[in-house]
Amino acid sequence: xxxxxDPWDLxxxxxxxxERLIAFSNRHIYLERLITFPGVGLVEPVRFIEVPQKPGIxxxxxxxxxxxQRVAELILEHARDRPQESLGVIAMGIKHxxxxxxxxxxxxxxxxxxxxxxxxxxxxxxxxxxxxxxxQGDERD
Numbered sequence: 001x002x003x004x005x006d007p008w009d010l011x012x013x014x015x016x017x018x019e020r021l022i023a024f025s026n027r028h029i030y031l032e033r034l035i036t037f038p039g040v041g042l043v044e045p046v047r048f049i050e051v052p053q054k055p056g057i058x059x060x061x062x063x064x065x066x067x068x069q070r071v072a073e074l075i076l077e078h079a080r081d082r083p084q085e086s087l088g089v090i091a092m093g094i095k096h097x098x099x100x101x102x103x104x105x106x107x108x109x110x111x112x113x114x115x116x117x118x119x120x121x122x123x124x125x126x127x128x129x130x131x132x133x134x135x136q137g138d139e140r141d
Contacts, residue, residue, distance in 0.1 A: 009030070009033065010030070010034065011033065011034065011035055019036040022034065022036055023036075024132075049070065049074070051064070051066050051067045051070045052066065053066050053067065054066075062093050062095045062096060063093065063095045063096040063099045065099075067096075068096070068099045068100050068103050069103055071089065071091075071100050071103075072100060072103040072104045072106075072107050073107070075087065075089060075100075075104055075127075076104075076107055076108070076111055076114060079111075079114040079117035079118065079127075080111075080114060083114075083116075083117045083121060086122040086125035086126075086127070087127050088127065088128045088129075088130070088135070089128065089129040089130070090130060090131075090132055090135050091129060091130070091131050091132070092131070092132055093131055093132075094131040094133075094134075096131070097129050097130055097131040100129050101129045104129070
């Protein structure tokens, strides 16, 4: 069977409010060929928070427990301090995403006052935790 269309690469990305949101994909998937546009710079969409981890803990190569706990705390902090802003969490791997979801579920039991954030507050942009491969096309504040 012959091909119907000739393949072509995506060359432009204009949807991110800050080009750092697409930088990882641009570097590792598009080999820096993707043309991106600088954001307006009103809000920092990406920030680095170092989470110390003890080396050599078995079973945590793909998903460090200290990081899982810290991410769950940051999600609850967002829900409490900025509930008007929708939120999506992107994990580098599926195991890490599942562990973050499980830890968040445990912590949410202690904070029922935040349930609206995770339920009805953002009906069109619901909160999510996804691994990098599943997040294509999702948009959140």
